[in-house]
Amino acid sequence: MDPLILSFALVNGLLIGGIYGGVALGLSLIFGVMRVVNFAHGSLLMLALYAAFWLQALAGIDPYASVVVTVPLLFAVGFLIQSVVIAPLIRRESALVVEPLSALLLTAGVYLVIDNLALMAFGPDVRSASTGLALAPLMLGPIPVNSQRLIAFSAAILAAILLSLWLRSTRLGRAIRATAQNRDAAALSGIDVPLIYAVTFGIGAALLGLFGSLLATFIPISPQVGLSFGIRSFIVVVLGGIGSIPGSIVGGLVIGVFEALASQFVPATSAAILSLGLFVLILLVRPSGLMGRA
Amino acid sequence: MTTSLSRRTALARGALALTAMALAAPAQAQTQPQAEIPVGWVLPLSGGSAAIGQQARAGVQIAVEQINAAGGIKALNGAKLKLVFADSQSKPDIGVSETERLIQRENVAVMSGAFNSAVTFPATEVAERYKTPWIVMGAVKDEITERNFKYVFRINNKATYDAREQLDAMDLLKKETGQGPKTLAIFYEGSDWGRSHAANVRKLAKERGYTLVLDEAAPPNQVDFSAQLLKIRAARPDALIAAFYTPDHLLLSRQLLEQQLNLPYGVHSVGGGTEDPSFYKAISPKAVAYYFVQEDRQVDALQGARLPEFTDVxxxxxxxLGYDMSAYGAQGFAVMYVIKDALERARSADRQALRDAVAATDITAGPALYAGYQRIKFDEQGQNTFAHGAISQNLNGQRRTVWPAESRSPETKPAWPVPAFGARS
Amino acid sequence: MTTAHPGRPRRPFVPLPDETPTLSLGAAAPRRPHGARAAGAAVLGAILLGGLAAAALPLVVQDAYFLHSCIVVLFFAYMATAWNFVCGYVGQLSIGHAMFAGVGGYATVLLFTGLGLSPWLGMPVGGLLAALLSVVVGYPTFRLRGPYFALTTIAFAEMIRIWVENTDSVLGIPLNGAAGLTVPLRGESLAALQFNGKAPYYWVIVALLVGALAATWWLERSKLGFYLKAIRGDRDAAESLGISPARYQLVALAISAFMTGIGGGFYAQFFRYVNAERLIGVDLSIDMALMSIIGGQGTVFGPLLGAVLLAPLAEITRGSLGGSLLGLHIVVYGIILMLAVLYLPKGLIAPLRAVLARAGLGGGRR
Known part of the structure; x- marks a missing residue:
């Protein structure tokens, strides 16, 4: 196996893996704080992609500039979904920690509704956005690195760092962490738990808003695009450790590199089976993930 | 004590029975001359193939508008055609159930659809059992017209034709210029369509003396083909045969351009994404320059007169829909005119008579040839042996037919071999 | 932020309502008071009588499409009941159950085309193979809880689906990859389980459903069911009393997989075409789970109720809305799911049960 080809594969794997990690950040956060497995995670990314697309198609806004709109927009969507759809479930089950299975089913319903409303509203055709920025590939030696992916990768790393810092140093961030550790104690210390939940969900969605804008230029946009990202995000989050922000990035990188390298030796279809197998193995052997505390 | 529970169960079942019977439309008497002839269509109107289902439906609806506006079926006193659509959701069992419903409840005179081979295959068997004619649209699985069925007909290509045409085009250009590819790579989506196409290519390539240097499947809905492109680059094929649906084809074409992967004799796409008009809306022309596309319709149709029906549709x-006609819109349109032609000859909407009329179809002119065939005539298995696609090359932003030679416009000069990325303007 | 360990639930021991298992050493199934035993017999009676009544339907209604629709509904009811057999009583969410249907369906077809084995035998053999798979999959997976269990079942099912789609033949057995397998037409043949009319298929599925309901009824009353309830209530306490969760869960899973496998075989015979995407795909798993949950998991009739309501609803919305607005019927489905999860967590059967309990004709145990 040509070492140049392998290193090319490695670089690609890192890039796409970092992107997966960034996309999965929101899922990790939401699960870590609320114990809700958000089945609609991919659907929200799909909405963000469409938002970026329509902003360009209708208002001529470059996808990179549209971040200013998509992030708050998706925050609002996430906030709303939590307050309106999921909060009643948590209220009902307030005697126990929310039954994670009901939340999974509920968010599955959300996924079905969002994906198919998108199909109805936007039609089934595949769309794509393009950026006005002329970005030549960055050359790492002989290896061309696609600039758009590099930007998304950098954004993922940056977002993870900023999010970690924010959670640690701001009052709101600390409140979120407190709620994650012990909801009842947090409530007793005066934290408005339902608000925290809504904000957390909003932040998780807002992160997707960011990536929707960044990915719109090179990911084909269709109503179905959400599901595969959603499943990938689960794998990443489990691999990296539920609720661990750096874990999300690490998990993403591991998956990305693994698939990229494996695809050199076996067809991508078999590599997909291997990824799933890896996922199962991690769950059985080290369920807390790579960066979670056992 | 048993009464309450058993009564509940019985009540539930009774309610179900009553509800279902209430929903059942009364069967139309079939003896009186019908003012409306119901035509059933099973299409994927949701799910992954929804775009194509939508295109086909549009073509079908416009054809029916035209036919009804022009006076309906003259042989039946101007009876109008009435369309009944059903969503298969691309699932075989739903396609089968919907077929049952259309045949039994809606009493359609003829069925059509269903694009997805996995749906069409079992659903046409239902039609065969109920002795209802079915004119296949879109599905390429060979076995659909290899079962000795009497009621199933197909106007479009079988899967084997598609593969054969791709290689025929290469052979034709090789003959004309004295140069051609010796090694091929096939890269395809890993489900039914991609794999069956790859299998056909493999067989034919062997027969015709091509060497396959890469034979790779990819799962659908990818976000990155870098890994596979590396493999293709390492294998150095002379030409690449690709079979992907729209999202993956978009990604592939973009990344081929980005990575400046040169293929001396070009990319040969067997449709899927590259016959989807929305694909061309979403991709930069540079990425598809010089692409060879096999599709079931001639984009720059030359044959015959340019009928007003074509312009209208x-x-x-x-x-x-916001974009230009697609192969599946054209096929849907064509099938409706085949049905009209058969109804006129049958002089009856009775299924058996209609079936016999369809079997005797021999169309050499008219709107039914919109899909680009020169003739529509079904063999004993129900296959239109005159079905063929066309291979076009994307030259200066336009798709120009290069194969068959008779369909090539004299102004079209195929680029063979295909210029490298560095040499392109 | 703490990480949730997937192997340990964090909630305190709160017995689920309706189930207050009294654990004792040397646990034997508790003796039931007379009233409950009679109610139990009533349920069994209902199942059998209901089955007979249902079987009489084709004698009254001949309409082929109506029978076809009933068969589809009963098929899903059967699959949901089979799913509920393990998931309703163990309290886990399996979204990969379709892999058992796939194994059963493929085995039935391959045994028929390869060895000429009648589906009457092929279906149980397929069921056994599915049960075997379930033990292999379940043994490591049952250690996980909640969503981790669910995600793992999806992962296993997807691995199998992708593998089947990519494999043309293995060990000489033609799997045909993504193209799927067809059951060769034999016309009217009892031995080949193929019929020209709908009624025989209908009777087969009614018989299968009655069997599944009866099995669930038996489960509720058996030692196995008792142990499962204990494990569901508090796994650690049960374990400390010597009840091995793994063993009993696996038994329940194997039986459930066996039934699901037979269901896959029936699907193969009825539609005469199987492919990995439909029969091993996640959509089928979700259908099975949803019908059971919305109807009321952990009960005998819940899944049947769920199927009877959801399957025709899906068909009706598809029929009236599917042709016009893309995907609208699935939106409706999703909304119903959300409403059910929020407002009818115990399933639609809960209000019915409450009514019956108030009338003093409890079908459950106190």
């Missing part, structure tokens, strides 16, 4: 199609 193209305008309305574009108005409805």
């Amino acid at each position: 193209e305008t309305k199609f574009k108005a409805q």
